[in-house]
Amino acid sequence: MTDRKDEIAGNLAAVEERIGAACAAAGRPREEVTLIVVTKTYPAADVRILSELGVRHVAENRDQDAAPKAAECSDLPLAWHFVGQLQTNKVRSVVGYADVVQSVDRSRLVTTLSREAVRAGREVGCLIQVALDAGESARGERGGVAPGGIAELADLVAGSPGLRMDGLMTVAPLTGEYAGRERAAFERMMDLSTDLRRTHPAATMVSAGMSADLEQAVAAGATHVRVGTAVLGVRPRLG
Template sequence: MGACVASGRERADVTLIVVTKTFPAEDVRLLAELGVRDVAENRDQDAAPKAAACEDLPLSWHFVGQLQTNKVRSVASYADVVHSVDRTRLVGALSREAVRLGRELDCLVQVALDAGSGEAGSRGGAAPESVAGLADALAAAQGLRPAGVMTVAPLTGPYAGRPGAAFERLREISTGLRATHPAATMVSAGMSADLEEAVAAGATHVRVGSAVLGERPPLG
């Protein structure tokens, strides 16, 4: 990956998660044949049937969209990593389903860098000061592990149009979180348009769709 070379990082330090939304299960199979092991979806109605159709493949499924509690039962059945934990109610719902299914889920706290104190972000996520409490809740919950942090480059607020600065702030938050949760090492940041800035800022996982699969067909 050119972004790793440009930032002086080893390619092995960054995991490519291919976002396959709107593309069919057949394309996921082609990706697996090419060596892709991490795939993501942001809508359960797309992800659930696709994961079922590809359950024989050696893949890790990542759920990266805003998650409503009424979708938790389904998402917990196939997702290995949930990137969008942003409220304690969601922690409880995920824990109940993980226990029921006998699964262990890695969970990332989604950080909203456009959110004021106590507010949610326009693209989901919790304000930075809520991260520690959510990670503590994940650590205390059965069937869940606090695995790190995630953000989406904000469209409003002080970091709008400044993805590099946003991702540097996420790195600071990640460093603080690891002081109390050393295993929470994942930093999920960057998509097709800003993956270079994310990698330069220390992202361990980038969520890339169009840069791998091309432009998506329109949603029907």
């Protein structure tokens, strides 16, 4: 366990250094960027180590893995983010532990999240997942709404009991005009965030950037970066 803690501590320090350097290069205070460690496929023991090392935000993308892990770690001072594509039949479970759902991309999901949040007596933060590779109306390959659909969905979230409109999330596109142009993709996200804040001033979160491209996200203005591999190592293969 000590070896694992040392390994994670070393990786975490290296990621912190990268974020710090990226903030300095962009002329941003370090506290403007929140690190979310993606703990999917890793055991609850790793989540416990992360908490001991001062991490306060963790993310999961599959409810069947996340629910038991969150229950096992319920004594820890952590905020849980759900970042995967969310089926409506998993919403009740996810609302039980997730403080923020970053993958809101359709109205049916919003109404289900609202119903279950009210039932559980919780307030759940919502980020609209934006598919920069989608057309103006289509949904992206990996989930997400096209830029043209943000405003309508944001209004729906903001008007739904039990939900809080927190901002936007994206994954750098692998195809389309932004393929290989992460910085340009993240700058487009910041423009979309500026548009959103005109009608929803509190929706200031922009979750963008992962292990490979966090520097570009910080340079563009992202408020949250989601890092898994660079902190926890290469993921064990799922059977």
